[in-house]
Amino acid sequence: MEILLYAVGIVFMLIGLGLSIGLHEIGHLVPAKLFGVRVGQYMIGFGPRVWSKRIGETEYGVKALPVGGFISMSGMYPASDGKPVRGLFASLVQDARSANDETIAEGSEERVFYRLPVWKRIIVMLGGPVMNLILAIVIFTVLASGIGLQQGTTTIASVNECVLPAGTTQSECEPGDPASPAAEAGVLPGDVLVSIDGTPLDDFAEATAIVQASPGQTLDMVVARDGENLHLSITPITAERALTDAGGQPRLDADGEQVVAEVGYVGMGAQMGFVPQPIGTGATMAGENVARVAELIVQLPVKLWDVGSSLVTGADRDPDGPLSVVGVGRLAGEVASTDAPILNRFVVLLSLLGSLNIALFVFNLIPLLPLDGGHVLVALWDGIRRAWAKLFRRPPPAPVDATRLVPLTVVVAVLLIAMGALLMIADVVNPVNLFQ
Structure with a gap:
C-alpha cells in the first residue's frame, strides 16, 4: 500500500508539472497568435514525439521527457542576409540562422516574431x-x-491541571503546584471558545493574543458546551512562556533562538484544524x-x-x-x-x-x-x-x-x-x- 501511495504522489506531481508546462506555453501561444505570428509547433516535453496532431498551421503534441516545453514561432530573429559568418563560433551562429530561416514560411514573411512592436514581443515572452x-x-x-491554513481552532483540546515553570522537565502535576487559570475557571476539553472580554473569536490565535496581553486581569470568557453558551471568569497569570505564531510554531529571534517573554497564561491548548483565510x-x-x-x-x-x-x-x-x-x-x-x-x-x-x-x-x-x-x-x-x-x-x-x-x-x-x-x-x- 505504501508503494502504491508513493507512486500516486509521483503521478500527481507529474500531471501537475505537465499542466504547469502546458499553461506556460499557452501563455506564449495565445498572444503570439493574437498578434498574427505564425506558430508551427506547440510541444510539451522534449525528446521523442509521443503524440501530435496538426490543427490549422500549428502542430500540437507531447514528447517523452516532461521537463519543459516550447512553441516554434516564425522568425524569432531576422532572416539571414546570406553573408558568411566568421569567427570562432561561426558554425553555431550559421546553424542558428539556418534553423531560424526554416521557420519563415513562404508567403508568411510578414507574420514573424521579430517584426512585432517591442511591447508585443515582451507580452508574448512574459506570457509564459x-x-x-x-x-x-x-x-x-x-x-x-x-x-484553510492549519492553525489552532476555537475548540479546546486540552486543559492543564497546574502551572509548570517554563523550561522544566516536569511533566505531571505534583502536590503544591498551583492550579492553572483555565482549570480553576472550569474550562473543559471540547469547549468551543465564543468570545473573550467581549471580543468574538474566529481562531485560537485571537484568544492567545488577548490572554497574553491581560496578565492579572479577570476576563469574561464565553464557551459553547453541549449546545449552550456558558460565561466563565478567567484570570491569566504572569508566566514566562515561549512565544508561538498563529500556526503554533515557535517564534525565533535573529540568532535562531526561541523567543521567551513574560505574558498572560491560562493553561489551555487548542485543536489544530484548517481555518479558511x-x-x-x-x-x-x-x-x-x-x-x-x-x-x-x-x-x-x-x-x-x-x-x-x-x-x-x-x-x-x-x-x-x-x-x-x-x-x-x-x-x-x-x-x-x-x-x-x-x-x-x-x-x-x-x-x-x-x-x-x-x-x-x-x-x-x-x-x-x-x-x-x-x-x-x-x-x-x-x-x-x-x-x-x-x-x-x-x-x-x-x-x-x-x-x-x-x-x-x-x-x-x-x-x-x-x-x-x-x-x-x-x-x-x-x-x-x-x-x-
Whole structure:
C-alpha cells in the first residue's frame, strides 16, 4: 500500500508539472497568435514525439521527457542576409540562422516574431511565466481560502491541571503546584471558545493574543458546551512562556533562538484544524514564495556548491536548497505515503505544486538566453536602439540579430544542463529528507 501511495504522489506531481508546462506555453501561444505570428509547433516535453496532431498551421503534441516545453514561432530573429559568418563560433551562429530561416514560411514573411512592436514581443515572452504565477496564486488561494491554513481552532483540546515553570522537565502535576487559570475557571476539553472580554473569536490565535496581553486581569470568557453558551471568569497569570505564531510554531529571534517573554497564561491548548483565510491570502503567499525563490536564485552558485559537497561527503542536504524534477517527484511520493490524514497530504502536495510554479515563474525571468527573460532583454535592447535613433532623427536601425548571442546561449544551456544533472544525481544518491 505504501508503494502504491508513493507512486500516486509521483503521478500527481507529474500531471501537475505537465499542466504547469502546458499553461506556460499557452501563455506564449495565445498572444503570439493574437498578434498574427505564425506558430508551427506547440510541444510539451522534449525528446521523442509521443503524440501530435496538426490543427490549422500549428502542430500540437507531447514528447517523452516532461521537463519543459516550447512553441516554434516564425522568425524569432531576422532572416539571414546570406553573408558568411566568421569567427570562432561561426558554425553555431550559421546553424542558428539556418534553423531560424526554416521557420519563415513562404508567403508568411510578414507574420514573424521579430517584426512585432517591442511591447508585443515582451507580452508574448512574459506570457509564459505570468501563467505560472497565475496558476500559483490560484493554487495558494485554494489552499488558504478554500481549504484553510492549519492553525489552532476555537475548540479546546486540552486543559492543564497546574502551572509548570517554563523550561522544566516536569511533566505531571505534583502536590503544591498551583492550579492553572483555565482549570480553576472550569474550562473543559471540547469547549468551543465564543468570545473573550467581549471580543468574538474566529481562531485560537485571537484568544492567545488577548490572554497574553491581560496578565492579572479577570476576563469574561464565553464557551459553547453541549449546545449552550456558558460565561466563565478567567484570570491569566504572569508566566514566562515561549512565544508561538498563529500556526503554533515557535517564534525565533535573529540568532535562531526561541523567543521567551513574560505574558498572560491560562493553561489551555487548542485543536489544530484548517481555518479558511481571507481571499487575498493566496496572493500574499505567492508573493512571499517569489521573494524566497528570488533569494535562492541569487545564492544559486553557493547553493549548488553545497549540493555538490553534500553529494561527496554524504552530509544532509539543505531542505531550502534547489531540487530537480526527480527531487520534487521523490518528495511528492514521500508526502503521499506518510501516515497522515489524506487532506493533510493533499495540502502539502498542492503546496509543492504551487511552489514549483513560482520557481518556473522566477527562473524564466532570468535575463539570459534561452530563457524567456533573455528574449525580453533582447526586445528591450531593440526598443532602446530604435528610441535612440528616433531621438536623434536617424534612420531606424536593423532589428537586433540575437543569433550573434548563440555562443553565450550555448554556454548558458550547458550550465543549465550541468546544474540539472548535478541536482538529479544528488536527488537520487543523497536526497533532501524532510521527515527526519
